[in-house]
Amino acid sequence: MDRAGAAAAGGGRNPRRAPAGGRRVSAESDAGERPGFWVFYGGTFDPVHDGHLAIARAARDALQATVRLMPAADPPHRAPPGANAAHRARMLDLAVAGEPGLRVDTRELARAGRSYTVDTLRELRAQVGMQVPVALVVGADSFLGLPQWRDWRALFDLAHFVVADRPGSPLDEDLAPELAAALDGREAADAAALRAAPAGRVLRLHQPLHAESASQVRLRIAAGQPWQDLVPLAVAAYIQRHGLYVRP
Numbered sequence: 683m684d685r686a687g688a689a690a691a692g693g694g695r696n697p698r699r700a701p702a703g704g705r706r707v708s709a710e711s712d713a714g715e716r717p718g719f720w721v722f723y724g725g726t727f728d729p730v731h732d733g734h735l736a737i738a739r740a741a742r743d744a745l746q747a748t749v750r751l752m753p754a755a756d757p758p759h760r761a762p763p764g765a766n767a768a769h770r771a772r773m774l775d776l777a778v779a780g781e782p783g784l785r786v787d788t789r790e791l792a793r794a795g796r797s798y799t800v801d802t803l804r805e806l807r808a809q810v811g812m813q814v815p816v817a818l819v820v821g822a823d824s825f826l827g828l829p830q831w832r833d834w835r836a837l838f839d840l841a842h843f844v845v846a847d848r849p850g851s852p853l854d855e856d857l858a859p860e861l862a863a864a865l866d867g868r869e870a871a872d873a874a875a876l877r878a879a880p881a882g883r884v885l886r887l888h889q890p891l892h893a894e895s896a897s898q899v900r901l902r903i904a905a906g907q908p909w910q911d912l913v914p915l916a917v918a919a920y921i922q923r924h925g926l927y928v929r930p
């Protein structure tokens with residue numbers, strides 16, 4: 683974890699929560715870096731599981747770019763996470779350790795308040811300009827809910843989307859009419875189309891389906907059922923060491 687992650691202690695929806703010491707912490711992991719293609723994979727990662735990792739690897743391989751797994755401090759549109767931000771970021775660190783082309787980006791942990799993606803991307807654009815390609819990796823269930831995201835139409839001016847198939851979320855059947863309309867003409871055939879423009883295209887990632895979910899992991903732990911096989915080994919050891927998710 684970088685210093686921003688280590689500094690961010692809270693994780694629940696606490697209006698008083700702010701970065702440690704009230705300080706604003708920059709995204710140290712990317713200090714001085716100028717990637718030619720920024721790829722973010724945002725999530726609550728409560729905890730990170732094998733399905734997340736499979737998608738991150740598939741995106742890395744399809745896009746031939748470093749994928750930045752970006753934990754949300756206070757994720758919008760869902761109940762507060764079961765583990766605080768420091769734990770979730772630490773588990774991500776363990777999950778990507780030794781994985782080429784995967785890293786943890788803690789920029790959202792450096793910001794107080796809810797982690798709206800549009801704010802994150804606007805901050806990023808202020809730093810890197812509007813010309814460099816930026817992509818967001820999302821699961822199909824997240825993408826289907828896009829019209830509920832803050833300022834969702836603006837997101838297409840800020841980033842591409844890379845949408846991973848997910849069991850139970852058939853993209854072709856469940857698209858809301860406004861999302862279907864917004865997608866018109868945006869579909870990208872390959873990663874080259876994403877590299878050729880700064881934002882606004884949508885690429886489907888047809889990786890093998892993965893059924894894991896973080897809620898399944900949490901529920902199994904709380905119910906005393908086997909769960910270790912759903913997460914990377916080092917993450918399982920961390921969860922056990924810290925007694926996470928024992929209470930629902």
Ligand SMILES: Nc1ncnc2c1ncn2[C@@H]1O[C@H](COP(=O)(O)OP(=O)(O)OP(=O)(O)O)[C@@H](O)[C@H]1O
Binds near residue numbers: 734822847894
């Ligand atoms: N098994 C999976 N297949 C495809 N996408 C996934 C999978 N698990 C998570 N995602 C995607 O990864 C992103 C981050 O997911 P998140 O951290 O909320 O995990 P989750 O397993 O969906 O959690 P929860 O069960 O708590 O809702 C989201 O865009 C989500 O759609």
Ligand SMILES: O=C(O)c1ccc[n+]([C@@H]2O[C@H](COP(=O)([O-])O)[C@@H](O)[C@H]2O)c1
Binds near residue numbers: 725798799
């Ligand atoms: O910006 C929003 O309104 C918004 C609404 C829902 C989800 N998101 C982002 O989508 C990513 C996946 O969210 P989640 O809740 O499935 O972990 C994560 O980066 C969230 O911050 C963003």
